[in-house]
Amino acid sequence: MAEPVKKTLTSAQTGLLSVGTAAHTNVKPAVSTIADAVGSTSSQPLSTSPHLRANRPDIDADVIVIGAGISGLAAAKELVQKGNKVIVLEARDRIGGRIDSRAISPQHGHEESGVRIDMGASFIHGKYDNPIYDLAQDLGISVHYSSPEGEIRILDADGQIEKDIANRLGFNVSHTFFDASRSYAQNNDPSPSDSLASYVFADDSPLFDGLDQHEPADATTREQESANMRWKAKTLGRSFSGWTGADLEDVALKWWGFERDTMGPDGMVTGGSYYKVVDHLAKLVTGPATPKGEIRLGEKVDKIRWDSDRGVLQRRPPAFEPALPPRKQRAIRALGYGLLSKIALRYDKAWWKDSDKATRQLVMFLGADYGQAMEQADHDECVQWAHTLFKRYLSPDPSSTDIPTPIGAIASSWSTDPYSFNSYTYIPSKADNSDGLPVTPLDIAEFAVPVWDGALGFAGEHTHSDRYASVHGAYESGIREGKRVAIALDMKKRGEE
Numbered sequence: 001m002a003e004p005v006k007k008t009l010t011s012a013q014t015g016l017l018s019v020g021t022a023a024h025t026n027v028k029p030a031v032s033t034i035a036d037a038v039g040s041t042s043s044q045p046l047s048t049s050p051h052l053r054a055n056r057p058d059i060d061a062d063v064i065v066i067g068a069g070i071s072g073l074a075a076a077k078e079l080v081q082k083g084n085k086v087i088v089l090e091a092r093d094r095i096g097g098r099i100d101s102r103a104i105s106p107q108h109g110h111e112e113s114g115v116r117i118d119m120g121a122s123f124i125h126g127k128y129d130n131p132i133y134d135l136a137q138d139l140g141i142s143v144h145y146s147s148p149e150g151e152i153r154i155l156d157a158d159g160q161i162e163k164d165i166a167n168r169l170g171f172n173v174s175h176t177f178f179d180a181s182r183s184y185a186q187n188n189d190p191s192p193s194d195s196l197a198s199y200v201f202a203d204d205s206p207l208f209d210g211l212d213q214h215e216p217a218d219a220t221t222r223e224q225e226s227a228n229m230r231w232k233a234k235t236l237g238r239s240f241s242g243w244t245g246a247d248l249e250d251v252a253l254k255w256w257g258f259e260r261d262t263m264g265p266d267g268m269v270t271g272g273s274y275y276k277v278v279d280h281l282a283k284l285v286t287g288p289a290t291p292k293g294e295i296r297l298g299e300k301v302d303k304i305r306w307d308s309d310r311g312v313l314q315r316r317p318p319a320f321e322p323a324l325p326p327r328k329q330r331a332i333r334a335l336g337y338g339l340l341s342k343i344a345l346r347y348d349k350a351w352w353k354d355s356d357k358a359t360r361q362l363v364m365f366l367g368a369d370y371g372q373a374m375e376q377a378d379h380d381e382c383v384q385w386a387h388t389l390f391k392r393y394l395s396p397d398p399s400s401t402d403i404p405t406p407i408g409a410i411a412s413s414w415s416t417d418p419y420s421f422n423s424y425t426y427i428p429s430k431a432d433n434s435d436g437l438p439v440t441p442l443d444i445a446e447f448a449v450p451v452w453d454g455a456l457g458f459a460g461e462h463t464h465s466d467r468y469a470s471v472h473g474a475y476e477s478g479i480r481e482g483k484r485v486a487i488a489l490d491m492k493k494r495g496e497e
């Protein structure tokens, strides 16, 4: 297995950089590349002169939003609905960012199926106090909630694990991650360098509670069975690297459960239809009711420059001119950025055990280094590997020759995608390399703080300390930033700055 690759956030992952509230006068508009486009102000009132100017005459807006992920679209929606002229610049040739409902590619010699898979976000975490759940309801998006019994199967190399043991394992894993470890962190205030793994895999962890269900005849068998069950629990626990996107050794225990998130069960958006949420937002930005909103695809921003009236600004090579303040740079550098990967295979018939017959594709989620290894491997090899695993674990009869080969397949490449580089934020147990200080939720809070006298704001999942790593967190951060910029523009218009 490949070594896990750790990446911190870079400016390229900044969901939104909105500009438009700088209040300086006597400033020359920035001129050079499109990247220099944002951040200039005019000495004239907003009503008669563009507040922002770019080196390109076609970029002329009150606010420029960089990135058409859900946070950027939410911010743009908020701003255009308040009457501002907004241009969203998106580097990719599609909107949605880490929401990516993509058609499965046909395997050699097969027809395109047109079936979509959500290769990025697919779950709505929490039914209550979740704007994404509300949007999904309004849009008629079907969300599937699995019942606690029946649908979850736990398999080992020998096949399906006995139901009562599987239930116990499933309960232990979920209880340990979502309840026990959070309450342990709150009540015991562990050191910032303690990892989630140090609690979850400790000898007395609730992960191993009640696993000795049988009473074997002799001590040796008992010991063997116990070791075997603990190994199963541990292996299942490891699958949570998909949840965090990082090895559990790398995630800080101290801040686990610190956030106040949504409530209620998690549901999965079915039929690869998460895109409907971003399409809906995009329509609100560019629809007939909001003629001042525009989204441009294939517009990569390389540099963001702000000319202030404070004298000569020091020019530096990074993307931001002037460089971002040290606290912001630290947040970018120190926060963890984990990987969740997916591979999906489509078949011409549902051949697996207990299939509902209607679904003909299987999706595998791979966290951290497993995902890294998959994303680095050759596509055809990955397809073969996933197919072999599916056959081995899901076939009613693994020796059967009747299992069809996949007719379509798709694998994620989040770790190498230049506009995402991995999947989502986590708080690492490892201190920041440069200052040796622990990483905390304050680093996420810092990410949300605007710079350049409020002219440049930040949104995105990584800026929401209560709801990072989620679609709803990203959305809320966009609304937050859109509101802030709209208020600042309004104040400016009224001369209240």
Ligand SMILES: Cc1cc2nc3c(=O)[nH]c(=O)nc-3n(C[C@H](O)[C@H](O)[C@H](O)COP(=O)(O)OP(=O)(O)OC[C@H]3O[C@@H](n4cnc5c(N)ncnc54)[C@H](O)[C@@H]3O)c2cc1C
Pocket (backbone or CB within 6 Å): 011, 012, 013, 014, 015, 016, 066, 067, 068, 069, 070, 071, 072, 089, 090, 091, 092, 095, 096, 097, 098, 099, 119, 120, 121, 122, 123, 124, 125, 299, 300, 301, 302, 340, 341, 342, 412, 414, 419, 420, 422, 423, 424, 459, 460, 461, 462, 468, 469, 470, 471, 472, 474
């Ligand atoms: C595999 C995977 C599974 C996930 N599963 C879930 C889930 O089930 N539920 C959940 O709630 N969350 C999930 N998430 C997390 C969720 O998808 C993200 O938190 C959320 O979509 C992030 O939105 P964002 O707007 O912050 O960033 P992004 O979606 O990354 O948007 C940023 C945008 O900026 C653009 N951009 C970047 N650089 C530039 C540039 N230089 N110039 C112009 N544009 C640029 C990008 O192309 C992108 O469109 C998952 C993520 C992944 C990757």
